Amino acid sequence: xxxxxxxxxxxxxxxxxxxxxxxxxxxxxxxxxxxxxxxxxxxxxxxxxxxxxxxxxxxxxxxxxxxxxxxxxxxxxxxxxxxxxxxxxxxxxxxxxxxxxxxxxxxxxxxxxxxxxxxxxxxxxxxxxxxxxxxxxxxxxxxxxxxxxxxxxxxxxxxxxxxxxxxxxxxxxxxxxxxxxxxxxxxxxxxxxxxxxxxxxxxxxxxxxxxxxxxxxxxxxxxxxxxxxxxxxxxxxxxxxxxxxxxxxxxxxxxxxxxxxxxxxxxxxxxxxxxxxxxxxxxxxxxxxxxxxxxxxxxxxxxxxxxxxxxxxxxxxxxxxxxxxxxxxxxxxxxxxxxxxxxxxxxxxxxxxxxxxxxxxxxxxxxxxxxxxxxxxxxxxxxxxxxxxxxxxxxxxxxxxxxxxxxxxxxxxxxxxxxxxxxxxxxxxxxxxxxxxxxxxxxxxxxxxxxxxxxxxxxxxxxxxxxxxxxxxxxxxxxxxxx
Ligand code: C2E
Ligand code: MG
Ligand code: MG
Numbered sequence: 001x002x003x004x005x006x007x008x009x010x011x012x013x014x015x016x017x018x019x020x021x022x023x024x025x026x027x028x029x030x031x032x033x034x035x036x037x038x039x040x041x042x043x044x045x046x047x048x049x050x051x052x053x054x055x056x057x058x059x060x061x062x063x064x065x066x067x068x069x070x071x072x073x074x075x076x077x078x079x080x081x082x083x084x085x086x087x088x089x090x091x092x093x094x095x096x097x098x099x100x101x102x103x104x105x106x107x108x109x110x111x112x113x114x115x116x117x118x119x120x121x122x123x124x125x126x127x128x129x130x131x132x133x134x135x136x137x138x139x140x141x142x143x144x145x146x147x148x149x150x151x152x153x154x155x156x157x158x159x160x161x162x163x164x165x166x167x168x169x170x171x172x173x174x175x176x177x178x179x180x181x182x183x184x185x186x187x188x189x190x191x192x193x194x195x196x197x198x199x200x201x202x203x204x205x206x207x208x209x210x211x212x213x214x215x216x217x218x219x220x221x222x223x224x225x226x227x228x229x230x231x232x233x234x235x236x237x238x239x240x241x242x243x244x245x246x247x248x249x250x251x252x253x254x255x256x257x258x259x260x261x262x263x264x265x266x267x268x269x270x271x272x273x274x275x276x277x278x279x280x281x282x283x284x285x286x287x288x289x290x291x292x293x294x295x296x297x298x299x300x301x302x303x304x305x306x307x308x309x310x311x312x313x314x315x316x317x318x319x320x321x322x323x324x325x326x327x328x329x330x331x332x333x334x335x336x337x338x339x340x341x342x343x344x345x346x347x348x349x350x351x352x353x354x355x356x357x358x359x360x361x362x363x364x365x366x367x368x369x370x371x372x373x374x375x376x377x378x379x380x381x382x383x384x385x386x387x388x389x390x391x392x393x394x395x396x397x398x399x400x401x402x403x404x405x406x407x408x409x410x411x412x413x414x415x416x417x418x419x420x421x422x423x424x425x426x427x428x429x430x431x432x433x434x435x436x437x438x439x440x441x442x443x444x445x446x447x448x449x450x451x452x453x454x455x456x457x458x459x460x461x462x463x464x465x466x467x468x469x470x471x472x473x474x475x476x477x478x479x480x481x482x483x
Contacts, residue, residue: 050106401435
């Protein structure tokens with residue numbers, strides 16, 4: 001019996017009819033053949049009811065994740081989810097209602113996960129989730145808690161609310177210690193503990209209940225604190241200059257969100273932005289930053305009329321693109337503040353282009369049509385490859401600081417930046433180098449053809465007042481020195 005690859009998935013499928021299928025495919029035109037191959041791949045790897053991955057795909061991805069994790073010593077997590085009252089629905093309301101519940105559970109699971117996590121239906125009312133990279137175990141517990149919460153919400157069946165609920169088992173494993181089957185078994189054991197100790201909850205394999213809640217507490221607290229932070233005025237925006245490398249003149253400014261927690265003090269964005277992304281709160285926060293930054297740009301323009309050409313750069317998280325109201329919200333904000341959209345640049349990441357290129361292109365074109373500029377942030381650290389750039393309506397590439405640090409003594413990074421600049425030139429894009437800390441780095445990236453520069457050498461992120469001062473003092477100096 002032969003096996004073959006299906007539709008670029010790299011996965012071998014053998015359904016027992018390969019020879020016949022191959023013969024049929026050979027007789028078809030290319031377009032028909034492609035669509036049939038896609039359909040075969042879908043059937044082989046997707047649960048037909050919920051559209052989630054099926055057991056085959058889940059085990060394949062789990063095996064791949066275990067191999068990768070064993071190679072680099074990373075951890076991964078598996079969640080095993082079993083519905084609590086599914087049998088009652090099926091027995092009392094019939095299979096059509098049962099299917100409706102499974103569909104709804106599939107949809108809710110999707111909303112709880114981050115890009116890159118995989119949800120599957122193993123069969124019946126059993127679902128699993130694979131999280132391939134675990135940097136922070138409490139993030140996994142937060143996901144388990146979120147799933148438990150979402151599945152606690154009633155499903156409407158025949159016009160009445162019905163409580164389904166789920167028991168969840170979590171295993172966070174070092175892949176070199178456990179085989180895929182063993183990880184799944186441990187997650188199942190933990191799920192069983194949830195069932196026997198009250199249902200509707202999650203348990204972690206090998207961890208006592210007390211240790212469990214202690215581990216999750218700080219993160220849950222921080223997450224709920226972040227929800228309150230906006231109302232309590234704990235958030236503000238700092239501004240960092242972006243200069244024209246040849247003159248040192250401040251051409252643009254990046255708005256960077258800051259959180260001053262009442263007890264913990266300054267919480268870095270690297271800690272709270274991912275949390276806000278996971279919980280969806282970033283939609284609200286990102287819009288607030290956009291409003292605030294536009295308002296601030298208008299205020300500087302009024303106070304310093306000579307600085308009319310300044311561009312405001314605002315970060316946009318990939319998660320904000322999943323919010324259907326994104327473009328309308330931004331259009332309304334522009335109308336409210338009266339800001340010139342050509343003076344605002346939205347910084348997006350490469351991951352956005354990779355995760356959902358179709359959605360990204362449509363939203364980015366709509367934003368460009370509003371008159372906004374678009375920049376790719378941290379360029380070189382994602383996996384977009386260069387081909388994406390052709391299809392996306394961006395104006396600027398911001399080369400990540402990992403390539404810039406010590407570039408004057410690093411031939412490899414120097415070669416990378418040189419080719420990025422050449423490519424950008426061919427596509428009509430400008431290049432800004434991030435994280436310039438020394439004069440030698442500035443000289444070097446300028447010689448390689450970068451147009452803009454950002455980094456501690458020119459100024460750290462500062463408050464709005466601090467930045468206004470920088471605009472009046474330092475920039476005047478830069479202008480004088482070039483005159
Ligand atoms: P980013 O957008 O790439 O912003 C630049 C980051 O590099 C800032 O870190 C900045 O302080 C830091 N930086 C600038 N120059 C230098 C330098 O010379 N050396 C070094 N070591 N670092 C430098 P920050 O403010 O901690 O922000 C980190 C990331 O958090 C940002 O990276 C961005 O991805 C995210 N972020 C910040 N504010 C927002 C926001 O309002 N929305 C979203 N979605 N993300 C945000
Ligand atoms: Mg940025
Ligand atoms: Mg950046």
